[in-house]
Amino acid sequence: MNVEKQIEFDKIKEMWMRLATTLWAKDKIREKTVCLDEAALRKQLKDTTDSRDFLEKSGTPPLQNLSEIKEILTIAQTGDCLTPWQLERVENILVMISRLKKYLQGGKAYGNPLAYYEENLNASDELREEIGRQIRNGGVDDYASKELNRIRGQIIKCEEQMKQKADQIMRANKESMADHYSTNRNGRVCIPVKKEYRHKVPGSVIDKSSTGNTLFIEPAGVAKYYEQLQSLKIDEENEVYRILYTLTAFVSSSVPLINDNIAVIEKLDFIFSKGKLSIDLEGVEPSINTGRKILLKDARHPLMDSKVNVPLQFEADTPVRGIVITGPNTGGKTVAIKTVMLNCMMAQCGLHVTCKEADICMSSSYLCDIGDNQNIAENLSTFSAHIKNVLEVLSEADKDSLVIMDELGSGTDPAEGMGIAIAILEALRKSGSLFLVTTHYPEVKEYADKAPDILNARMTFDRQTLRPTYQMIIGQAGESCAFYIAHRLGMPQEMLKTAVKAAYGEDVLKDYLFQKEAGRSPAAEKKKAQKIVKAKKEKANLRLCTKYKRGDSVMVYPDKKIGIVCKPANEKGILQVQLPGRKIWINHKRVRLHVTAAELYPEDYDFSIVFETVANRKIKHTMERKFTEEVIRYEE
Structure with a gap:
């Protein structure tokens, strides 16, 4: 069973994960389960309290995702050369570590224990300063080394000489130039020369214009500088790689x-995420006990709006082992038991709880049966799935378990469901577990009254407004209020009387003081229902289409051709008409009577003369006299 999903603790985890920064912390939150070590749990809760206090006094810590830096460190260890961009990422992490140290040091002023994690952080100032001095803006800085500075200075000087030489040649050959400026083509300084003056300017043609009228020539005087420039760039590249490999070795x-720093950062990220969640949920640190006591004051469901949610008061202490909660539908019973278990599970995961005050017992396991677990794929009905889940709960429940069950014994015959509900309660009682269940069965309430270690509880309900007050009163059994709810929502009085008599007998009817019929809700008034519109039968059309008889002369539209009716209209109004050279099927609406058969042919006239071929008539005549293998063929 997925308890976290049933009680919505998975949604709490999703909120919690969004407050973490590192992937390690997110994974730890996703896999977090209840802590069974009392000393470790108290330490976890203390960390949550300290982190919240730190956040409220010092603000959010300077944390960032570390997945990128881990990949870079792996590259450095394998011996590959780190790029300037990767080295800058290393510097950023070292800067973050330095800022985190200062952030934590501030907590020492008010004695926060988390501040002393600062002593486990080492910002490696020497490495950070070295990277910062040699790497800048995604590249190796000019002043990273004296040699690199010298080489780059010579490169600039060489490029200026190339430009000056090109300008000098252009001035000396103005009439040959297609433009007044030199240009750079494929890394070479070129001058634009008119095509017809190609041989007047010595040099190599590097490119030409789209029209071919201008040639971009690298003058011979510039070429010698280009060779010198390429040699300098090779020297620059070698020096840059030397610097990068030196820094990579330093990082490695x-x-x-x-x-070690990353491990501390990830741990702090996890701890501070708990403090952030506490602030967001307005939580408090709970007290922890190893007895079987639960005390929740002004508890609320952590996923519900605190401005709307009505605080829950709950207390269970020895010798009480179980509480049976009754009350009306929509009365808050399910929310109440979820609230109790959620707060208990949050506390045992080292989180603050959404209460004003809480004392929560440690449980070895959290078990529940909530909602409709119907599964079509496994052929499980609502009741079957319910029982399967209950049996699984009972098989795991022991004296240190916390169990909640919603709508005990529901989903089947009420009498048998009541018996099963009592049997489940008895099994839970014998297991020694602490349990909360909800039910509507009055027999279960009676059972809880008689059992020495089980208490009844009820959720209060405002009969006037039909709204639950979400208040639990332990020690009193509740009622479903179904008749009052139905009455207030407008159920007619006669229906209510019938319901009361069927449920409790006629003697109890006088105890239900319903309002007079005239005072009922307008919702009870009989509303005018929509009516089904049936398709009209085309009787008139059928009469029209049956007037055509075999032999009638008809006019076929829209061609206005004259034909003879071969077969009268069928039930769909389709008749067969003989046209010159062919027979057609046509709707009766597309023909008009021209001349009746009675006017055209004598009585008992043989229409086969008109509608059948000579060959078919001969075969038919032969068939009337003797056996023949010939077949009459009709052309439709």
């Missing part, structure tokens, strides 16, 4: 130290 040697 610092990997163990950085990994």
